[in-house]
Amino acid sequence: MGETPRLVASDIDGTLLGDDRRLSARTTAVLERVAAAGTPVVLVTGRPIRWLQMVYDQLSAPLPAICANGAVVYDPDTDQVLRADPLDPQLLAEVARRLRAAVPEVSFAVEIVDSREMRHEAHYPLRWDADHEAIRAVESPEELASVPAVKLLARAGTQDPDAFVQVVAGALEGLAEATHSSYSGLVEISAAGVTKAAGLAWYAARIGVRQSDVLAFGDMPNDVPMLTWAGRAVAVANAHPAVLEIADEVTGANTADGVATYLEKVFGVG
Structure with a gap:
């Protein structure tokens, strides 16, 4: 330049x-x-x-x-x-299925309504805005994947983020994008190419x-x-x-x- x-x-x-x-x-x-x-x-x-x-x-x-x-x-x-450019419900469900098989202790949250709202599994650890009205726990895995999500968030206890993202990326190869932006063990998942x-x-x-x-x-x-x-x-x-x-x-x-x-x-x- x-x-x-x-x-x-x-x-x-x-x-x-x-x-x-x-x-x-x-x-x-x-x-x-x-x-x-x-x-x-x-x-x-x-x-x-x-x-x-x-x-x-x-x-x-x-x-x-x-x-x-x-x-x-x-x-x-x-x-x-x-x-x-969200993950559609069918893709979201398949991504979650693959990750549960690869990392049995994984827990999920999804950013929905263009990231204006968040839904999470009961055992997903919230770090921010836990009391915000836009944040709500779901009652079942099916509910988590019931609407399009612009991002799927995955945690599995204490993890080295670089190592954990490689595990996730390997399980989702060709299906979705996996990355991280913190040192807390959070992996962020988007639709392929996003x-x-x-x-x-x-x-x-x-x-x-x-x-x-x-x-x-x-x-x-x-x-x-x-x-x-x-x-x-x-x-x-x-x-x-x-x-x-x-x-x-x-x-x-x-x-x-x-x-x-x-x-x-x-x-x-x-």
Whole structure:
């Protein structure tokens, strides 16, 4: 990428946000200056739609988002989903069946209604928004797979995330995508071909930006497809080794405004 990027795409957690899950004043200002100068900025995240508001509350204007690891493209100005690519119920049931056979102790949750709601098995350990009205336990495995889901979440007690995702990916080869974005042993499963790269490619084409003109930032394995696809891939210094290995460049850590530092240099907005 020799010219100024025409689209900036960034992961949220561990990349834009500090460890306190807050946007620094510097990062907020730089994102807003880049967007105001005419270069679109899009958030590309594993988060569901219902987790975006806590980020939007820290910005003067919300940014479009590619959610659920590429399964949902969301316009916050109109509160509309522009594109969704879920696992259909038949596929969801088959994925769950294969994983129960491979990992008998596995437990599941699903992100439904374009990730505005979540359903989970009774023994699935909730880490966030457990009391939210959009979160509900199901009474049977059949109910879990009764409606399309933009993401299936799998846990099996304490697991090494890199090893566990390999087990899951092996069981689902050719059927679905498996990745992870945390160190808690959670594996995130999407329909085959649904990745952050696919969602970002669709969005870039929609606004008329070439792949080579996209600048992307990330930190975890679920960012690897997006970073591999983008014209310029930048990892934050705290990134997972898989991300550091494929990135074109490395900027400062999320706790040191790494994305803001890089954007200030590229766009001269510091």
